[in-house]
Amino acid sequence: MSINRISIYHLETLLWIDRLGTFSAAAERLNTTQPAVSARMRELEQRLGTTLFRRDGRTMSLTAAGRKLVRDCDPLLRDMQVALLGSGGFAEASGVVRIGAGEIAAASCLPAFVAALKAEMPNVGLEIEIDLTANLIQQLLTGRTDIAFAAGPIAHPALKTRPIGEVALVWLASPAVAAAFGRGDSSQPVPVWSLASHSPIHGRMRDAIQASRITQKSLNLCNNARTMIDIAKVGGGIGIFPEPMIRAEIAVGALTPIADMPALAPVEFHVAMRVSDTEPVLTRIFDQAAKLDLAEAAA
Template sequence: MKRIAIYHLETLLWIARLGTFRAAAERLNTTQPAISARVREIEEQLGIALFRREGRNMVLTARGRRLVKECEPLWAGFEKALLTASGFEGATGTVRIASGEIAAASCLPAFVHAVERDLPGVTLEIELDLTARMLTQLLGAMIDMAFLAGPVASPGIRTAEIGSVGLVWVASRATARAGGFVQSLPVWSIPSYSPLHGVMMETLALHGITPRSIGTCNNVRTLIEIIGGGGGAAVLPEPMVRGLLESGELAEILPRPTRTIRFEAAIRSTECDPVVLELFRRAGELRMDG
């Protein structure tokens, strides 16, 4: 009987998932030499080569790929059985999450607080990013889960809809009182890769409005400050400006667009880490405030 420990298999699977010994070492909170030593131990016990060098990279051999394929569901089942038995109270590890700015403002804080309360051994690393970049990072296993604007259609991605956010056309109170678009206002928007930009263009065409100019900024909170300071008009997520509308600092200057922005939680379709799957299940129960 080959003497392979559980941590050997865990090491092998994380190298396969993340692509490098260094990334696996970071994930397992150890050093790269320790990871290399574990790989050597597995290869010595099995009498086969699991990796081969290609340039600066180490890639799985054919027999290594087969071992990973056959062991991954066994490892996932083992982890899930232990965590389910404890109600996930003993779950540990670091989960990397990326989110768009709107989702982060609308539902991410409640999600984080629930994870901290129910799964105190799980550490979250959160970054704000753009949808296109998040998809690339998710497919490349650089992040574990993403909250992004959808719908997302990719064979490598599994998603759960978490709701949608309504939009409003706003300007500062002084700008609205002066006549709004009658003045031929400048318009501000998120750049063209965002669904917000598409709604902005559709609405201007629908109402026959030709703005003085269209400026772009990739940060919604900065856009809100620009508009609040009298810099023009913008279509913005209603939850992010609700307080300013209620206080009168901002005012609506066009009918609300009928189109909303849909949001989804996403993981890799091949994801089998039980902690990530549990967080994805919890994310699927979220509802956007919009």
């Protein structure tokens, strides 16, 4: 065994392979290439004098020796990171953290949270991606995202989550469309807009349509809430919109609530991360995010 030739990056790479399940996912997380990850693991096996991976065609799994090394080294590397942060604090932390968020979270709590995060960790690079909840959870599970702000509830054994509050939903249209719809004098079905089927708002829209006088065939889908808001503003129909995203439009009279429509349950939001991620920086960000209250952030 040539332990003096084993570097921290060898062990860090091994841990990320175990956490994310594949060499390619670990390579993406470490901002390197899959051949580089494979080379590191060959070096580690050679220097330890043992086989860490069992190869079966195109798939790989950890051997008993590999699993033991992961179990033994994970707390050691975490303690080392904590020690280094203890000397300089989170102001000295570095690296890249990928944050995923839905449009609603991005419009309510994310801007202030990111500003506070950058003030505490100025050397940590942030990559923010806005997407639908279903995509955010998949990206989190595959290691493409580290932290996600998503509509809940979220239930997966590989993820830990914390609730961060609810966002109200409102029926809105332009003043002219809302007035015509209220009088029932439209000769054609009024177009209704909803987020795509992967969004929790879509389910609420379907339930609300069944309880209202809206024609089912008038439902249209869009995967971008801001685009739907713009369509409604120019008289293109009515829709259910998250309250934090339409305050300005209501304030200037570009959109107006529609009376006598079915009540809408609010959308609850959670922050989520992988259970296997124990890096102090990620844990700190998750803990800070778990303290958010969307009611306060949207006020």
